[in-house]
Amino acid sequence: MRHGPWKKMLVMTEGYAKTYSAKAATGVIRYCRDEIVGILDSQYAGGDMGAVLGAGGGLTVVADVASARPLGPQTLLLGVAPIGGALPDGWRRQIIDALNAGLDVVSGLHHFLSDDPELAALAAKKGRTIHDLRRPRENVPVACNLASRMDARRVLTVGSDGCVGKMFASIEVTEELLRRGRDADFVATGQIGIMISGRGVPVDHVISDFMAGAVEQELLGRERHEVFVIEGQGSILHPGFSGVTLALMHGAAPDAMIFCHSATRETQIGGIRIPPVGEQIALHEELCRHTHTSKVIGISLNCAGLDTETARAAVDRIQGETGLPATDPVKFGAGPLADAVEAIL
């Protein structure tokens, strides 16, 4: 799979290593390991963060930019995706240090660092670049179901909550399809996917009237592929994010959906009780039916924290309940989901 252009990255998790937000660091470490020189997190400096992050074991952890010097970093990547997307307290100092040390900065925050007068002036003075990955393209039209007429198949990940593995599932399925010789392309729609693949549509930072249009334009503007695997966002039942989720469904006009779910979570982040998966699948299909018929073709079950045997049992159970192929793509590979995608090609 194509990766982003950023080299010799120092990944900052400062203060967020044990939160959901650190999924940005986890994702970049998992898929772009070759380009990572170390992790910046003062709490774990000198230690190993493999167990904390679920990725990154063996990477050097430093407390600040100065200590990272022997690692030869060229890029500071802000490895968090905090809800609301503001600049975390205390990070400004580290970003200033990085720019002063000659590093570029990659950020997926809603708060655009390149619009920040102090940081923008410093970057200009030092000849460095600040990449704000959530900055949307301009002059996007309102969507009008254009993706539904594309030749390429479109598969969208959806799910029962945020942070449930939609991006991981999308990337793992894409990579498995590529291994099988299929011409698959991963379409990132969030900051972390864009960090990893180097491009995409930051659908949660678009003016709301143009969300679905931005997704449509991203698909129509890509070179031709056999199948696009599109990263989903949020959940149609999450009160904070449901609008973005539905805009993705109607903008991407998927031929098929992969439903992503957690084996252990009973309530969403925020407290809404998660209804049975079968009900959610029916609701997703109903919401697509009138614009472009789409079926859920498989389940991606996030079994993080479970041992292999328990995870295997959970996967078997949901497969039995829904009658759909299921897997945890991180623990057991994306094979069953790639099979389901190939069946519609």
Place this chain on the structure above:
Amino acid sequence: MRHGPWKKMLVMTEGYAKTYSAKAATGVIRYCRDEIVGILDSQYAGGDMGAVLGAGGGLTVVADVASARPLGPQTLLLGVAPIGGALPDGWRRQIIDALNAGLDVVSGLHHFLSDDPELAALAAKKGRTIHDLRRPRENVPVACNLASRMDARRVLTVGSDGCVGKMFASIEVTEELLRRGRDADFVATGQIGIMISGRGVPVDHVISDFMAGAVEQELLGRERHEVFVIEGQGSILHPGFSGVTLALMHGAAPDAMIFCHSATRETQIGGIRIPPVGEQIALHEELCRHTHTSKVIGISLNCAGLDTETARAAVDRIQGETGLPATDPVKFGAGPLADAVEAIL
């Protein structure tokens, strides 16, 4: 009902009088007639636009700002809501003329006139104000279902398409409740509602992650009322606008919904076939059920273009089909819908 603060308005429809976009002019003329001095539309200058707009009969129509001088205008209101919200060709000249003539400008376009260097500089020079009604408030959080805990009842209009009468229904129901001595408050969520009521949340011009949060904050920030009647937007089945619609549903956490439908439209603007109303009602209720239980309590049927007898028959038919109180609030008054709202107070 509280109205906007703008006085002696000249309403411009130039080039759009016969389009859906002119609903902005129609709405403002209907509800703020006392503050309108004339209409600017060169195609109809010297004539009467009552039949063209479905409102505004008897208002003087002029071809340009200079000709409006005897009317004593203080405000130029851009009376269109074009899809995409760009500045229509040829309007710049009229806006410049208006600022030069000492008028303020009220605009609901996505293209912010007060960010336009030429127009902003001219307004500053002339001491005039440009009101961009779609500019959202800053620092809005991601929603977390807070509206569901409010004491005040919340009624949201939803519907089978855009431009189907959600704003009209919301205002008519509010006014009928006020006539009955109820403490009702209209909550505008789009440019036209904001033009009419002078405030609200421009939910289609919010960064997408914060749509539902903006709705939540608008409700939480208002003085206390017995019931909020909240203007809906778009349709959950319209591929261009569905995300905004769902964000409104989850941000407002309505106790009840009024379903707005057209008696004559079989396909949405854009071409999607409109499914049976009963199916749509079930889908709306299902999407609310997990965050805050909400029932559709009545139907607002837009019978524009039908004679009274045909309209009456259409209202009776949908009432029979759904078992819910129905009316065309513009033709027959909002009584049955106000009854349904009072039943939940």
